[in-house]
Amino acid sequence: MIGNIDLRQYLQEKAAQVEKGFKTYLTDEDVPEPLRESVRYSLFAGGKRLRPVLLLATMEALNGNSDSGLPAACAVEMIHTYSLIHDDLPAMDDDDYRRGKPSNHKVFGDAMAILAGDALLTHAFETISHLVDTGHDADKVVRLTRELAHFAGIRGMVGGQAADLLGENQQLTLEELQYIHQHKTADMIVFCVRAGAILADASPSQINALTRYGRHIGLAFQIQDDILDVIGDEQKLGKAVGSDEAKNKSTYPALIGLDSSRQKLNDMIKDAKQALAEAGVEKTVLAQIADFVISRDQ
Amino acid sequence: MIGNIDLRQYLQEKAAQVEKGFKTYLTDEDVPEPLRESVRYSLFAGGKRLRPVLLLATMEALNGNSDSGLPAACAVEMIHTYSLIHDDLPAMDDDDYRRGKPSNHKVFGDAMAILAGDALLTHAFETISHLVDTGHDADKVVRLTRELAHFAGIRGMVGGQAADLLGENQQLTLEELQYIHQHKTADMIVFCVRAGAILADASPSQINALTRYGRHIGLAFQIQDDILDVIGDEQKLGKAVGSDEAKNKSTYPALIGLDSSRQKLNDMIKDAKQALAEAGVEKTVLAQIADFVISRDQ
Numbered sequence: 001m002i003g004n005i006d007l008r009q010y011l012q013e014k015a016a017q018v019e020k021g022f023k024t025y026l027t028d029e030d031v032p033e034p035l036r037e038s039v040r041y042s043l044f045a046g047g048k049r050l051r052p053v054l055l056l057a058t059m060e061a062l063n064g065n066s067d068s069g070l071p072a073a074c075a076v077e078m079i080h081t082y083s084l085i086h087d088d089l090p091a092m093d094d095d096d097y098r099r100g101k102p103s104n105h106k107v108f109g110d111a112m113a114i115l116a117g118d119a120l121l122t123h124a125f126e127t128i129s130h131l132v133d134t135g136h137d138a139d140k141v142v143r144l145t146r147e148l149a150h151f152a153g154i155r156g157m158v159g160g161q162a163a164d165l166l167g168e169n170q171q172l173t174l175e176e177l178q179y180i181h182q183h184k185t186a187d188m189i190v191f192c193v194r195a196g197a198i199l200a201d202a203s204p205s206q207i208n209a210l211t212r213y214g215r216h217i218g219l220a221f222q223i224q225d226d227i228l229d230v231i232g233d234e235q236k237l238g239k240a241v242g243s244d245e246a247k248n249k250s251t252y253p254a255l256i257g258l259d260s261s262r263q264k265l266n267d268m269i270k271d272a273k274q275a276l277a278e279a280g281v282e283k284t285v286l287a288q289i290a291d292f293v294i295s296r297d298q
Numbered sequence: 299m300i301g302n303i304d305l306r307q308y309l310q311e312k313a314a315q316v317e318k319g320f321k322t323y324l325t326d327e328d329v330p331e332p333l334r335e336s337v338r339y340s341l342f343a344g345g346k347r348l349r350p351v352l353l354l355a356t357m358e359a360l361n362g363n364s365d366s367g368l369p370a371a372c373a374v375e376m377i378h379t380y381s382l383i384h385d386d387l388p389a390m391d392d393d394d395y396r397r398g399k400p401s402n403h404k405v406f407g408d409a410m411a412i413l414a415g416d417a418l419l420t421h422a423f424e425t426i427s428h429l430v431d432t433g434h435d436a437d438k439v440v441r442l443t444r445e446l447a448h449f450a451g452i453r454g455m456v457g458g459q460a461a462d463l464l465g466e467n468q469q470l471t472l473e474e475l476q477y478i479h480q481h482k483t484a485d486m487i488v489f490c491v492r493a494g495a496i497l498a499d500a501s502p503s504q505i506n507a508l509t510r511y512g513r514h515i516g517l518a519f520q521i522q523d524d525i526l527d528v529i530g531d532e533q534k535l536g537k538a539v540g541s542d543e544a545k546n547k548s549t550y551p552a553l554i555g556l557d558s559s560r561q562k563l564n565d566m567i568k569d570a571k572q573a574l575a576e577a578g579v580e581k582t583v584l585a586q587i588a589d590f591v592i593s594r595d596q
Contacts, residue, residue, distance in 0.1 A: 031452050035460035039452065086416060091389075091408035110389035114412065115460050118384060119452040121416065125423045126447035129440050138436035142427050145443055149424035154329050154337065154417040162333035162413050 007288045015049035021074040025127045038108040038116035058196025061284035071130035082120035151191035160184030172250035186218025209279035216272035226251035236298040313347035319372040323425045336406040336414035356494025359582035369428035380418035449489035458482030470548035484516025507577035514570035524549035534596040
């Protein structure tokens, strides 16, 4: 996959592939109806599907067969979805809207939202195990299972969420803010890129370079999120802007200003592209995804 | 392992083995301190460790090396612990005490309790992947990972939790109550017995028989729980009795009376022992564990 393609169309096609995967892997027969509905409400709520698309795109950039990576892509989106459901709970960020729709607990109640999140998190690990059915070695599947749990878990995304909550109403240092961004947002993106690379039999040095790419676009993604919370369009975002300031959250714009935040963003995308060059995949859709991260308005 | 052993001592020794395992597998360096403390508070809160002990005992009954099963045993207890933390939340069962101590959210707040549960659930899957490091084939580890997610997930324990919540303040049929018991309680016990059998290279017919044993003692365990909630000693249980009635929950004693519940319990233990005989392990500690389930007072 060389040269510029229509990124919007590519993202849509891959998102559709992921949603088709959910229909295969979300086995929920004989499940109490409200739990089933609560899970499906959030899993099929749309969204960019950026994480699973990144996983599939990384496989394709390395000439892998992305169809065989679908169980991992679906697993990643299940984990992302659970994290949004739990994050929106009154005890956590207390957000009433998500992607322009009432958040899960507003529709199904707090208890069912907690359980829907638990169900999706657990089901991600059932789903990723299906990589053995799409032709991958069990050794590789165990490695990816461990990495998924690592990057999503206590030293990964959950740790970042905790740091984010604990940092509310406090003046954080840039270093503390970076810890939060790294773990809360970048870790799962790093996993996606690494998983795609490992599934496509990348060399260790390619995996290292792509890990750097993932970290940089992950941090850039979060900075852009912070910027959009200041200057974004509520209509396009599907959620209220200004919520970081209202909650007294430390952000890049609050800490170093808008202009420096934009500069930081550009530097990170430049580093991300250099990492792609080192991995020999600079002329692939991965470079366009890096540009998309800073140009997006939703 | 043939003949009667001192069960109390056996349970204590195996529980100590599991707690030693936590020290190996709970890698939580560089984690925000309140999250780390919240996870450890519940994971090291004691308890019978019945599930992981059952897994190790099943391996030993089949002449397997139980040390090599420790990652699976620790994973199971992490999942059990997360389910208790989330279950005690105000939005769920709203219990202030667990094992005689304030429940997790009473000490660390609701947000940190939700995250501690998420962390433990996720970490269980990192932990079980370490079975490849204790000498098990990757194929077997993928199979067990899938089974763990299945029995803990939407068609397993989480589905049972949802049914339990939805059944509050309603007159359930015996069939509906059995669905709840099967999934909320028995599924994870079934997983433990199956995992022990698979790790010890049991034959398919042995695995089937042991699955029946697991289902029967799991259901018996829940009925005994319901009975203890009526007639138990708060001091020994470490929690208030009468909570099922106060919450208007359907239970075996409420539905069919105490005497019939006890009869049902005895029948199940008899069936469980017959299944052990079919698997050729009737003279092992597994039979004593079956007796323990109905004689326990805590």
